[in-house]
Amino acid sequence: MVGIIFISYAGKYAAKLFLRSKISSITFGIIPIVYYFFDYITTTYTNLLYSGNPVASEFMPFVCCIGYLTFIIFYLKEYELKCDAERREQMIHFQYEHTASQIDAIRHSEYEMQILRHDLRHMLTNLATLMDNYDLEKSREYLNKMLDKVSSIRVHRYCENELINAVLSFYNHKCSETGNISLHIDVKIPKDLSCNDMEFSFILSNGLENAYNAASKNDSKSTISVKILVDEMNHLLLTIKNPFKEKPSFVNNLPTTSAPGHGIGSQSIKYLTEKMGGRCQFTAENNLFVLRVII
Numbered sequence: 027m028v029g030i031i032f033i034s035y036a037g038k039y040a041a042k043l044f045l046r047s048k049i050s051s052i053t054f055g056i057i058p059i060v061y062y063f064f065d066y067i068t069t070t071y072t073n074l075l076y077s078g079n080p081v082a083s084e085f086m087p088f089v090c091c092i093g094y095l096t097f098i099i100f101y102l103k104e105y106e107l108k109c110d111a112e113r114r115e116q117m118i119h120f121q122y123e124h125t126a127s128q129i130d131a132i133r134h135s136e137y138e139m140q141i142l143r144h145d146l147r148h149m150l151t152n153l154a155t156l157m158d159n160y161d162l163e164k165s166r167e168y169l170n171k172m173l174d175k176v177s178s179i180r181v182h183r184y185c186e187n188e189l190i191n192a193v194l195s196f197y198n199h200k201c202s203e204t205g206n207i208s209l210h211i212d213v214k215i216p217k218d219l220s221c222n223d224m225e226f227s228f229i230l231s232n233g234l235e236n237a238y239n240a241a242s243k244n245d246s247k248s249t250i251s252v253k254i255l256v257d258e259m260n261h262l263l264l265t266i267k268n269p270f271k272e273k274p275s276f277v278n279n280l281p282t283t284s285a286p287g288h289g290i291g292s293q294s295i296k297y298l299t300e301k302m303g304g305r306c307q308f309t310a311e312n313n314l315f316v317l318r319v320i321i
Contacts (some may be wrong), residue, residue: 235267
């Protein structure tokens, strides 16, 4: 009865041990096994434990200490891997929300453009009426309002892939707003990519965000270039180039920065690229930072 009660309450907690790695589970479980054999050898089959032998009396405390330290080492390693996985998951979730907001903004602009096309005939009729009445001042004012409205909802179509087009449109608008940064885009990709287009859009967004942050620190006008294409082997190639004011330092071939909240983008690019079976490279030479990705 006691055993049933113990198993019913302690069983679910004991089952969690099997969710851990084999090494940590073996390390945790080997102590009672060693004690079992030690007890039988030193008390049942011999009197070694009661003989005052220092080796026998210190053996189990020594095994317990070694087992405890080994278990703690593997437990901390697992905990570190778990925290790293959670950070990556949060990072990807943030990138997903960021890209989703970009897509929503592009869709909203396309919807406004459809409305504008529908209302364009009425606008031109009103403009013609003002011109017939020789009211040039109001005609000019009305025409300027029409141009401002068209410019505010301009949608660029760089490729047929909606996710990639949304990211490129977002950063093209972001760069043009500064007046000092221009974005040169060269994209030749099909609508359906050979890889996960959502994860590739995260890579593209991180690369352009890093390029934008670096270019915005320059005193003079800067040009960011992005090129995306598919080669003869159906590999997806991405190249982003941007000038920089201060050359970044590299650790393990990744650019690093001491600024809080920065430096995660490069880690995300490397993680997502390797996740899709690709490779990435970061270089900084001749005042030009270059990101290359092949998937």
